[in-house]
Amino acid sequence: MERYTGRVALVTGASSGIGAAIAQALVRKGLKVVGLARRVDKVKALELKDAPGKLYALQGDVSSEESILSAFKWIEDNLGGVDILINNAGVIGELPLTSAKTADWKRILDVDVLGLSICTREAFQSMLKRGVDDGFIIHINSVLGHIPPGSSDIAMYGAAKHAVTALLEGLRKDLVARKSKIRCGQISPGYVRTEIHDFLPKYTPEVREKTPWMESEDIAEAVVYMLSQHPRVQVHDIIIRSVGSDL
Ligand code: NDP
Numbered sequence: 001m002e003r004y005t006g007r008v009a010l011v012t013g014a015s016s017g018i019g020a021a022i023a024q025a026l027v028r029k030g031l032k033v034v035g036l037a038r039r040v041d042k043v044k045a046l047e048l049k050d051a052p053g054k055l056y057a058l059q060g061d062v063s064s065e066e067s068i069l070s071a072f073k074w075i076e077d078n079l080g081g082v083d084i085l086i087n088n089a090g091v092i093g094e095l096p097l098t099s100a101k102t103a104d105w106k107r108i109l110d111v112d113v114l115g116l117s118i119c120t121r122e123a124f125q126s127m128l129k130r131g132v133d134d135g136f137i138i139h140i141n142s143v144l145g146h147i148p149p150g151s152s153d154i155a156m157y158g159a160a161k162h163a164v165t166a167l168l169e170g171l172r173k174d175l176v177a178r179k180s181k182i183r184c185g186q187i188s189p190g191y192v193r194t195e196i197h198d199f200l201p202k203y204t205p206e207v208r209e210k211t212p213w214m215e216s217e218d219i220a221e222a223v224v225y226m227l228s229q230h231p232r233v234q235v236h237d238i239i240i241r242s243v244g245s246d247l
Pocket residue numbers: 012013014015016017018019036037038039040060061062063088089090091111140141142143188189190191192193194195196197
């Protein structure tokens with residue numbers, strides 16, 4: 001992990017949940033962390049006074065290519081470029097395949113698939129331009145990127161997360177073809193207690209009470225583990241389930 005002290009990490013979706021925990025964990029490890037989200041005030045509130053690293057809160061929307069490109073430009077102008085990308089921003093919805101609105105499906109695909117892909121390309125180009133050959137790109141996927149969804153209403157989210165699994169292996173192959181030493185990997189959590197479940201009406205207080213939750217910090221620890229490995233080691237995927245999970 002020492003190799004990344006003082007380096008620049010971009011964490012998308014840093015205003016809450018898993019992204020907020022990852023941003024703070026990396027600041028504690030001494031990185032310069034750009035926390036990107038639409039609710040930038042929530043990112044600012046994560047500042048850690050006595051940590052060795054520094055948090056830069058940046059407003060941005062990963063469903064907009066223009067917004068992503070201006071975020072990368074800000075990072076280039078102010079911090080040099082991106083050495084580590086954590087593609088964490090994600091949205092979900094109860095969107096049945098036989099009745100949901102196209103615009104709602106698009107919102108999931110724009111953030112969870114296209115936003116992730118555009119950020120990946122821009123981070124790689126930033127590393128290439130500066131001759132950074134020890135960069136790292138990590139996708140926050142889901143258990144639902146590996147197994148079929150349990151119900152139709154989250155099938156579009158499951159499709160997006162399966163796409164992330166395909167995109168990670170595509171990225172890995174692309175890096176191999178380029179003889180790059182830049183690493184990539186993904187973390188695939190089960191149930192984590194975050195705001196994302198507020199978008200799912202089926203998560204009533206009774207359901208939440210019975211759900212075996214993990215905490216966002218559990219996932220942040222996996223990110224630190226992935227980054228801490230020897231440069232010859234590329235942990236490809238960490239599937240993390242809570243004990244007692246049906247997922
Ligand atoms: P939260 O809802 O707590 O956080 C989602 C984050 O994504 C927020 O910071 C939000 O910021 C950001 N975000 C959403 N849309 C955009 C956008 N258009 N542009 C920029 N940022 C955006 O959920 P989680 O922490 O749970 O989710 C983080 C990741 O973890 C997601 O990819 C999710 O799919 C994945 N995951 C979560 C699981 C869970 O059980 N919680 C399980 C498996 C995977 P803002 O609204 O301020 O823009």
